[in-house]
């Protein structure tokens with residue numbers, strides 16, 4: 409049904425007199441052009457259903473907070489308020505607390521980054537880091553080169569800031585240097601201005617792969633030669649299962665890389681604390697952009713992170729997380745082998761995600777309502793490409809559900825995949841894409 413257009417009544421009190429909209433949104437015609445490009449992420453649209461207890465969610469990237477010593481953290485929070493409440497509950501510095509910035513330099517040293525606390529800008533999660541970097545570099549129509557696929561939350565920021573995203577393929581060793589070179593050459597030939605390369609080098613979201621040690625200097629060299637800045641987004645670097653962290657791109661090129669870090673995956677996302685490290689001049693602009701948006705990051709959260717780093721065995725906790733996530737990864741891979749052998753996938757050696765390639769003819773986006781009906785959720789591959797391609801893939805996360813729930817979730821998913829395959833076998837791929845959720849019988853969940 410088309411929404412009826414209404415003209416606001418000039419005599420209506422408290423509303424501007426001349427504007428056209430719809431019954432659903434009377435301000436529809438008042439938005440800036442960029443607001444029309446914003447979309448709810450495919451993950452958010454699913455969140456309400458997928459978080460119902462009967463649904464096994466293999467969709468979100470939510471860390472396993474139950475693994476934290478919550479009682480001790482509660483006591484820590486109480487002491488911060490009681491003993492230092494006048495600072496904790498006050499406004500703070502736009503760049504972030506100096507002591508925390510110093511601690512952050514020690515965290516980054518684990519990935520070979522040498523930085524001074526002055527180089528660090530504390531952000532409200534690395535998501536805000538993505539936003540302020542994009543804010544200061546991107547004019548509408550500028551090009552951002554990004555991996556194919558790319559983190560859905562970054563694509564949302566890039567879309568909102570009206571960037572054109574050009575994807576570059578990856579393989580099991582991460583971004584492919586020759587493909588990056590080719591893309592930059594052809595963009596230059598087409599007269600396009602590339603502002604930065606957006607990359608998640610470690611335990612990629614959603615692809616699960618890691619940029620190999622050999623490729624790191626190659627990527628840095630290619631970008632340097634083409635005058636392209638690198639935006640290195642690294643929330644998962646310390647969550648490898650089998651090896652020590654590889655050197656960050658930032659450690660190879662301090663002047664050519666803006667680095668984003670986060671405590672969301674190694675501690676807890678509820679504090680919303682991340683950081684950016686940038687070349688000197690860029691850093692000043694980042695602080696201005698951050699102050700304009702949020703005045704200052706939360707003092708309370710920053711002090712909580714500081715106290716956690718000072719008084720808890722945070723490296724031991726990361727080790728425990730790695731073991732828990734490894735066990736969950738194993739549960740997921742084992743279940744995929746057992747229940748969905750017709751698909752293919754990578755085996756991630758860290759992080760939260762498995763990137764699954766569905767059998768030929770299946771469409772992860774159109775299949776999703778049927779999966780939710782079968783009480784399992786995932787993120788369709790289409791969320792991770794700017795042009796909505798990727799329907800042949802899906803992202804499965806193993807970070808949050810227990811190993812038993814993961815197995816149950818993959819088993820439920822298998823019933824959906826099998827039914828889809830049967831439909832494709834009988835009627836062809838188009839029929840599978842046009843089925844509705846209602847057509848799919850919920851499996852016996854006993």
Ligand SMILES: Cc1ncc(COP(=O)(O)O)c(C=O)c1O
Nearest residue numbers: 469533534535559613670672682
């Ligand atoms: C690659 C990547 N970047 C950034 C973020 C945002 O994290 P934060 O909680 O630090 O804002 C996420 C969250 O899932 C992510 O996977």
